[in-house]
Amino acid sequence: MVALLSSLTVFLCLLLPAWGCQGAQCLNCHPHHYRERGTCTGCHRGNPASKRKNVAHHLLIPGRYAHFTMGKTPAVAQGNRLVEQLACRRCHVIGGKGNRLATPLDSLLATRPPGEITAAILSPAQGMPDFKLDEAQVVVIVNALFAEVGKGEKQGRELPLVVHFEKADKPVGDVFSRKCGPCHRMLTMRHGLLGAGTIGPNLSGLLTPFYPSTYAGTKRWTEEHLVLHLHNPRQVSPHTLMQPIVLNTGELRDLKAIIAAQE
Structure with a gap:
């Protein structure tokens, strides 16, 4: 009977947080703050029904990444400026907008903790530009990414993510790799990652609306340009x-x- 009542209490805490169980097991370890904002999970995710740290903190959003839950904060505004300045949408879908050359970030944020995303930006994978950001800048970017989730229109049909497997002895035959690749890299949907250089700018998404307007300083790139x-x-x-x-x-x-073929 005791076990049944305990299970029922946890169930009610999860289902009806307004009854005074906003923190559930969270408040056994953490002080209550921003009580008017409702449950702990409303800002931080996690599992409030467990006392086990690894379970309770599953996909947890630490406080420094939770500024987006409080509306248009300075952190979110700064993060949005960096997202635009770095042209993240030339490869990623953010808020329903962007090229699908790499993982859509709207869905990634639902399955990855923010610290893991921060680490991926600070130590980028092959093909992703190294923006030389410090951790504080990445934290505000992640806040901006969370703020954009769910803003875009739902796509009727999700495009499959193409995965390219490279051979170590792959011959360099395409014209981009031969003529442009020594200085530039470019991620494409059809051909994968081309080029190996980092001296010149990354050209992923060059002819799309999401690439920076850097032709002659202020113009968008076109085939003619x-x-x-x-x-x-x-x-x-x-x-x-x-x-x-x-x-x-x-x-x-x-x-x-x-x-x-980058589109």
């Missing part, structure tokens, strides 16, 4: 270190096709 830049980079950007890239008609056609 790309051709002009390849022919005479310093005519477009006087201080660039990039040399002219000589391409024949077939190579130029193939390069434009590869870059256009």
Whole structure:
């Protein structure tokens, strides 16, 4: 009978938090704060029914990542500015908007703790730019990402995520890898990661609306702009270190096709 009553109490705490069980087992270890905001899990996720730390803290959102739960805070605003400045949507879907070249972040945030996402940004995977951010900057970015979840329109059909397996002795045959790859990298949906250089900017999503407007300083990149830049980079950007890239008609056609396949 005692066990039955105990189970019933936990069930009611989870189902009806307004009855005074906002913290459930959380308050055995943590002081109550922001009582007016409701349950602990409303801001921090986790499992309030367990006394076991590893279970109670499953997918926990620590306080520094929970600013997004309090509305338009300075942390969220700063994070949004960085998301736009770094053009994260050129590869990721955030708030329902962005290219699907890499993992959609809206769904990732539901299955990964924020600390794991922070570590992934600080030590990026192959193909992801290293933005040289400090941990404080990444924390506000993660807050901004959480704030965007659920804002976008639901997609009628989720596109499959294409996985590319690379061989160590893969021949370098495509025109991007030969002509652009020594200085640039580019993630594409059809061809995977191309190029190995980090001297020049990452070109993932170059011809999409989510790439920064850096052609001649303020314009979006188009195929025409790309051709002009390849022919005479310093005519477009006087201080660039990039040399002219000589391409024949077939190579130029193939390069434009590869870059256009990023969408």
